[in-house]
Amino acid sequence: MPIYKAPVEDYMFLLYELFNVQSEDDIPGYADLSPDLVGAVLEGGAKIAEEVLFPLNQIGDEEGCHLENGVVRTPKGFKEALKEFNDGGWNRLGASEEMGGAGLPGVVSFAVTEMMTSANQAFTMYPGLTMAAYSALQATGEPWMKEHVVKRMVEGDWTGTMCLTEPHCGTDLKLMKTKAVEQEDGTYRLTGTKIFISGGDHDMTDNIIHMVIAKIPDEDGKLQDDLSTVNFFMVPKVLVNSEDGSLMERNNVSVGSVEKKMGIKGNATCVMNFDDAVAYRLGPKPQKKSDVGDKKRSASAGMKGMFGMMNGARMGVGLQGIAIGEVAYQNAAAYAKDRLAGRALTGAENPEGPADPILVHPDVRRMLLKSRAFVEGARALFGWTSILSSKAFFAKDEEERQDAAALSNLMTPIIKAYFTDLGFEAANNSLQCFGGHGYIREHGMEQFVRDARINQVYEGANGVQALDLVGRKLNAAGGRGPMAFFKAVDDFVAENEGNAEMKEFTDPLKRASEDLKQATFWLAEHGLKDPNNAAAASTDYLHMFGTVALGLMWGRMAKVALAKLAAGEGNPDFYKGKIVRARFWAERALPDTASQLMRATAGANNLMELAEDAF
Numbered sequence: 001m002p003i004y005k006a007p008v009e010d011y012m013f014l015l016y017e018l019f020n021v022q023s024e025d026d027i028p029g030y031a032d033l034s035p036d037l038v039g040a041v042l043e044g045g046a047k048i049a050e051e052v053l054f055p056l057n058q059i060g061d062e063e064g065c066h067l068e069n070g071v072v073r074t075p076k077g078f079k080e081a082l083k084e085f086n087d088g089g090w091n092r093l094g095a096s097e098e099m100g101g102a103g104l105p106g107v108v109s110f111a112v113t114e115m116m117t118s119a120n121q122a123f124t125m126y127p128g129l130t131m132a133a134y135s136a137l138q139a140t141g142e143p144w145m146k147e148h149v150v151k152r153m154v155e156g157d158w159t160g161t162m163c164l165t166e167p168h169c170g171t172d173l174k175l176m177k178t179k180a181v182e183q184e185d186g187t188y189r190l191t192g193t194k195i196f197i198s199g200g201d202h203d204m205t206d207n208i209i210h211m212v213i214a215k216i217p218d219e220d221g222k223l224q225d226d227l228s229t230v231n232f233f234m235v236p237k238v239l240v241n242s243e244d245g246s247l248m249e250r251n252n253v254s255v256g257s258v259e260k261k262m263g264i265k266g267n268a269t270c271v272m273n274f275d276d277a278v279a280y281r282l283g284p285k286p287q288k289k290s291d292v293g294d295k296k297r298s299a300s301a302g303m304k305g306m307f308g309m310m311n312g313a314r315m316g317v318g319l320q321g322i323a324i325g326e327v328a329y330q331n332a333a334a335y336a337k338d339r340l341a342g343r344a345l346t347g348a349e350n351p352e353g354p355a356d357p358i359l360v361h362p363d364v365r366r367m368l369l370k371s372r373a374f375v376e377g378a379r380a381l382f383g384w385t386s387i388l389s390s391k392a393f394f395a396k397d398e399e400e401r402q403d404a405a406a407l408s409n410l411m412t413p414i415i416k417a418y419f420t421d422l423g424f425e426a427a428n429n430s431l432q433c434f435g436g437h438g439y440i441r442e443h444g445m446e447q448f449v450r451d452a453r454i455n456q457v458y459e460g461a462n463g464v465q466a467l468d469l470v471g472r473k474l475n476a477a478g479g480r481g482p483m484a485f486f487k488a489v490d491d492f493v494a495e496n497e498g499n500a501e502m503k504e505f506t507d508p509l510k511r512a513s514e515d516l517k518q519a520t521f522w523l524a525e526h527g528l529k530d531p532n533n534a535a536a537a538s539t540d541y542l543h544m545f546g547t548v549a550l551g552l553m554w555g556r557m558a559k560v561a562l563a564k565l566a567a568g569e570g571n572p573d574f575y576k577g578k579i580v581r582a583r584f585w586a587e588r589a590l591p592d593t594a595s596q597l598m599r600a601t602a603g604a605n606n607l608m609e610l611a612e613d614a615f
């Protein structure tokens with residue numbers, strides 16, 4: 001049977017030793033984050049993750065979700081677990097007090113979300129998507145929606161979804177066919193089919209609030225093949241009385257089917273049919289085509305709420321990469337300590353037994369160390385980005401606000417794609433440590449691999465994230481994001497120039513950063529000449545960026561650990577472990593940028609020269 005123990009000690013290290021969150025007094029709420037308060041929150045979250053959600057993980061995978069008489073039935077125990085989850089307030093830690101939440105900063109709530117996801121990704125997606133939906137509704141909805149709908153979602157009485165993808169229309173929204181026709185009373189009638197809708201229907205709450213994108217037909221009733229008429233709508237499963245929030249009749253929303261899929265089987269991934277369903281437009285009212293003029297500007301206004309929801313969801317998926325890597329690593333490490341096979345090459349380390357634990361073998365340690373170094377480095381980068389997102393709004397200095405906004409914007413596709421690529425690799429390597437036993441359901445490893453795989457696909461496939469990085473994020477705000485990042489790396493290297501203990505971390509980081517700068521300059525020159533060059537380089541470049549960003553985090557963590565050891569403070573074994581993993585990243589991950597640079601600057605010619613019929 002698999003195991004899971006929430007890494008509370010590592011969260012506390014990040015918050016109070018690496019980031020020193022209480023010193024960020026520009027950001028509302030940070031000064032109040034005492035170690036006692038946050039420690040209690042994390043311990044409580046760990047308890048429900050370990051004792052309530054984790055035991056349901058394999059049950060959810062084995063039972064899956066089933067459509068019965070028009071209603072999706074969730075696995076045994078999920079409904080009760082959701083009630084306990086909501087009753088404990090775990091679904092609203094990050095929601096503002098105005099919305100009925102605890103108002104904890106994201107840098108704390110992300111830690112709890114990671115724990116819950118490690119314990120049961122399929123389950124945690126239900127409240128996670130609800131949070132994304134009610135946040136978008138709070139930002140774009142009418143007052144009655146905020147009063148009656150958002151409140152019920154924050155309380156956990158209702159859940160929410162994101163309905164974006166259609167058959168043959170994922171990333172390219174211009175191909176979308178779902179339409180919304182305005183009615184005399186100001187509502188809309190929405191018709192179309194959406195697919196791959198996580199939590200699309202279930203038996204755990206009385207209502208589900210669907211956040212849907214659709215096109216508004218032109219004056220001739222036709223759908224345009226551009227984004228100018230795309231808008232964002234709220235479509236309840238059961239209609240809501242705008243006067244008092246009571247439930248009325250069932251809306252024309254139905255489940256076409258529940259997808260039979262590779263993983264996250266405890267989450268109901270549905271085909272959703274909207275048949276002249278009552279819908280409420282969110283955000284500014286669309287202009288007539290004759291008044292639009294700038295179609296790009298009109299599309300942005302119509303989809304602002306949707307893009308905000310998707311960016312948050314992409315960060316959440318990156319967190320799923322960390323979470324799956326963590327739980328898979330824990331199980332592999334435990335197995336490697338117990339499984340006896342072969343002898344250490346330097347002599348028996350378990351002479352009384354028939355063989356040594358497989359942990360004595362360097363290749364097993366390589367797989368385990370890479371997984372753990374990724375997880376802890378990624379966790380630090382996620383936390384740093386969360387703080388930057390807050391600084392973008394609240395820092396007193398204008399330059400700092402702009403740099404923080406540019407950096408957090410830059411990091412979004414990196415966190416989504418790099419974290420889920422390496423999270424899947426961590427799960428796969430952890431299975432490998434089990435050998436044939438990893439392929440057997442009993443140990444739970446094959447489920448982690450299957451569950452991890454979707455993270456690279458949904459909320460924008462990772463190749464699309466790489467295109468977004470090189471095509472949009474690098475050049476946004478005049479290239480402010482990458483310039484701010486390179487300055488952060490250069491400043492860290494410079495401030496530790498005379499520290500002999502830090503040289504083993506800063507020298508590889510400096511070399512890797514120079515590779516990344518060279519690739520960035522190459523993209524600026526050759527990507528403009530031929531967009532295929534930028535596209536061909538994009539995935540290698542994104543991975544290079546992620547590798548260097550984690551290198552910066554590991555350098556900072558190593559510095560803290562060295563200082564704590566020198567001062568004789570804290571748990572020495574914890575800090576020694578941090579230094580070993582920082583050294584691993586410096587010696588075995590940062591050198592990857594040399595080959596990534598060669599691939600990224602190879603250009604697109606080789607990729608594009610093969611004739612179509614030769615594939």
